[in-house]
Amino acid sequence: MKRQNVSQTKVLILPFPLQGRINPMLQFAKRLVSKGLDVSLVTFCGNKPMTVHARCSVKLEPVFDDLGADDLLHKSADDYLERFNAVVTLRLPQIMAKLGMCKSENPASCLVYDSLVPWALDIAKEHGVYGAEFFTMSCAVSTVYYNVHEGLLKVPIMEPCVSMAGLPLLQARDLPSFVYDIKAYPTFTQLSTDQFSSFKKADWVFFNTFTSLENEVVKWMSKQRPIKTIGPTIRSKYLDKRVEDDSDYGIHLFKPEMDICVKWLNYKQTGSVVYVSFGSLATLGEDQMQLLALGLKRSERNFLWVVRETE
Structure with a gap:
């Protein structure tokens, strides 16, 4: 240009x-x-x-x-x-x-x-x-979804281990939840695999990663079509x-309370705080909230837990 x-x-x-x-x-x-x-x-x-x-x-x-x-x-x-x-x-x-x-x-x-x-x-x-x-997402995670989209990885996963080009041998439970347990997340499984429907038609494809971090899988994905790594x-x-x-x-999306959190974190030792967040869409039920709270309490560690008012 x-x-x-x-x-x-x-x-x-x-x-x-x-x-x-x-x-x-x-x-x-x-x-x-x-x-x-x-x-x-x-x-x-x-x-x-x-x-x-x-x-x-x-x-x-x-x-x-x-x-x-x-x-x-x-x-x-x-x-x-x-x-x-x-x-x-x-x-x-x-x-x-x-x-x-x-x-x-x-x-x-x-x-x-x-x-x-x-x-x-x-x-x-x-x-x-x-x-x-x-x-x-990383090229490695995206590659898993690409393999599902192209039919190279059959779901539901029936084998204990999964082999994909550019990636090490993985156990089935090492895969993203949307692939490992498609019955639990049908909407997100479809959403994650459909992202490759325009992959070969776009003028450019950018990945939020850098080559030296994921060298083998980036090289493999580049053989499917030219890509550019532009991360982190x-x-x-x-x-x-x-x-x-x-x-x-x-x-x-939500009003952050960064000043309050940072002030609290500054009084804690490095590496001593557990951070818990389930992202913008996921919502936990009452039983899940209780189990998570008990687990955090029993860890006897300081924790910073992102909880919405509705929860």
Whole structure:
């Protein structure tokens, strides 16, 4: 890309609306902004606003579910996915048009979409926009899902050990839960394997890793199609400090209490605290909460446990 055309390049980032998937794509967006590109990030908010850090350098394009749905993060996974897919499918072309990303206006435009929303590539192509698929997980985990998608790994898993190219011999229970126990997580099993439906059609494929960390599996995946490793996508403060004032991710699905937590942690010895979090979607039942609480108590260790008000 010619240096003088960098500022004219428009990039739209579309993460799946879970904190662990927003964070790496947001950090990637900050890197692009630091290189002079015009970058916007789609934030699906349900019907509640996200908490946004004032110094976030990436322009945001909030998408609300304006049909009056309840807080979607407390709905079932199927309901959440259905609303997200429906609303973003409708709004995404409108956002691209507003940003002037259509081919006739800006032939260098690109949509970087989360691998969990492979259908976004079809929308990009319909509007003459390049599409780049972004895998937020390690290449090793993604390779397991690729093998399931391609029929190279048959599920349910019947054998005690599993052999896959680029990976060491694994016991069945070493596999991701969505593969090892597909009956327990049918929605997420389907979601995780479907991410490869656009893998060979995207203009570029990015993996949130670096080659020396996963050398063998990255080489194997590169033989399936050209890929680029662009990780680790963490805050620049803890990496190379090339992005100014990058000490906070900048966007939060839930209001963080970082100051309280850090102040408490500062009084604890290094390596003495157990951290417990089940992510943005998972919710625990009463029995599970009780069992986990008893286990933490019996560990006789300090612990920091992320618990929602509803739990």
